[in-house]
Amino acid sequence: MRPDALNPLFVEIDALDGVGPKLKKPLEKLGLTRVRDLDYHLPDRFVTRRAVQNLDEAGEGEHIVIALTVTEHRASRNQRGPYRVLAQDSIGNVLAITYFGRASYSAKKLLPVGELRWVAGKLERYGDMLQIVHPDHVVEEGGDTLQRLCEPVYRLSEGLTQPKIAGLVRQSLERTPELPEWIERSQVDTAAWPAWRDALVLAHKAEHEGARDRLAYDELLANSLALMLVRADNRKRRGQALVGDGKLRDRLNLPFPLTGAQTRSIAEIEGDLAQQSPMLRLLQGDVGAGKTVVALEAMLIAVEAGVQAALLAPTEILARQHFDTIRNLVEPTGAQVALLTGRGSTRGGSKAREATLMGLMDGSIDIVIGTHAIFQDSVSYRDLAMVVIDEQHRFGVGQRLMLASKGKRAPHVLAMTATPIPRTLTLAQYGELDVSKLDELPPGRQAIDTRVIGMERLAEVVEGVARHVGGGQQAYWVCPMVRELDGPGEDIAAAEARYASLKERFGKDVVLVHGQLSPEMKAAGMERFASGDAKLLVATTVIEVGVDVPNATLMVIEQAERFGLAQLHQLRGRVGRGSEKSVCLLLRGGELSETARSRLALMRETQDGFRLAEEDLQLRGGGELLGTRQSGDSPFNIATLEQITKLLPKAHDDARMLIERDGGLSSPRGEAARMLLYLFERDWGVQMLRGG
């Protein structure tokens, strides 16, 4: 399916010279598995060096290239200590070239005593000695190094070096073909952007705003195009008009009146369902806004209309919680609700699972709640016509929308999210969806008292938790988010260590839940907490979304500065759900940057998720990458926030115009646009074209 011209870009990285199993791992860690990925592994920044005759000409902290004569090798007595090579410049100044760890082996070979070498690196002072630690280059002839006074600095992982990755990028670029232009001609001309391949080459060579912008624009255009194609496809499909008679909803006895926002959203959904073209609607509402009830009413409309509805949750914990809540609420209506999660983990074992599968097939089950398992091929439905997707930012936008187009008749889709997305990103994420907003919290909610506390007061905090728990209420303890580089296992280790120490104080009152426990263990842990049997829940961020235990009114978040504001907000939303006053303690580590300080202060100041999202964006600054992998709030890898703000509206219009003129993407430019979709793996957009 993929156009042949793109094949060289999707060649596995092993095909490059020098990539063996040893190098593959660190590359994979950076998400680099194909030529295309290396092409797009753009430099974080560039170093500019100055060639100097002698050290008197160079300043400390400066990046230099200099010719030196090696005089002596000094291994450290202590094995973990540094390995120093002493060398002299042309007028007799002494410099140490310092290596740590395994790098010292190469020093022996690279810097023989008595020889002249060109060394490139950052000049530093250590005590009264000048030194260069781990030089970027050591070469016999200066020529080549002197040519490259400006060099890219790439994001690395353990086991990679700058020269190694630069070499691989060079190979990838050599294999990269020129591709036809997919951007509107006038846009390329006005902005004076280079062609695609040239832009890649330039972006790796030096700071080049035009090249960077062009590459970012490509990504934005691909995303807009794909979303529009899916939307257009969806409009063409025939769904099933669902009109309920209200007989089930009337029997639902909710313990509270609906808020105005809930009533309005339900009406909007009801209006969509009554249409034949399938609904594609996003329900946006801050944590605690009451999305579950809206989803339930929507599903009951479907059941009243004689079809089945499904609710898809991102985790097993959430699926079970929804199941418990919804089963209780619908009891008086007589609608049949079932839970379906990963293999063998359904309550009651495989017999119950079989029964559920049967019930879905013969239509005796009206509503199914579960994880992605509900969409496995082995699960068939008599007539599934309505799908609710909860906390939908956890799923890829593509897959989500694809669901809408699966099967002969497209189901109506309601996606729900509590992630307050900054306005800039709404268009990117949901540009083509209809949106209902729950902009009103249920009455009686109390503000959460949020405090920032230094980690040195840990003992006091533990005593505070003890008093809280002693008073009959429950608490969450969220463990630090460890840097992504350290791997997800580190988060677990931190949680386990904290659990062990809290267990000494709280005994069996404390329970641990993290992402690597089996689904059964996780569910059992959550249930102990939800039932009130356990008083303190120690967790990684698995509790982030949706969990609802109203008696839990204290939340402790360790190393809060490591979390994004949006994520802190989500976490904090786990408390303040009942009528009791709630408290959130943000424990901070030692030294904080100015930004980190402001972010935590902002958490103290406001509870408005949308404001937090906007301010977070401001604080992180336009130039900084969104860190998509951690935060999940941007669907982009290349485009920075600044670029999104600057370029997305144009890219969006560009995509719209192209689709209006050439909806089938069959003109030459349309063909080029298809390549773009494949290049950014938005080919689910292309697949939409086939059906229609």
Ligand code: ADP
């Ligand atoms: P979220 O939008 O985060 O999914 P939930 O649906 O879990 O929120 O609702 C949060 C809490 O608010 C639940 O305990 C729910 O029973 C309660 N709730 C929902 N709607 C109302 C309402 N209209 N009045 C009072 N409480 C409500």
Ligand code: MG
């Ligand atoms: Mg929820």
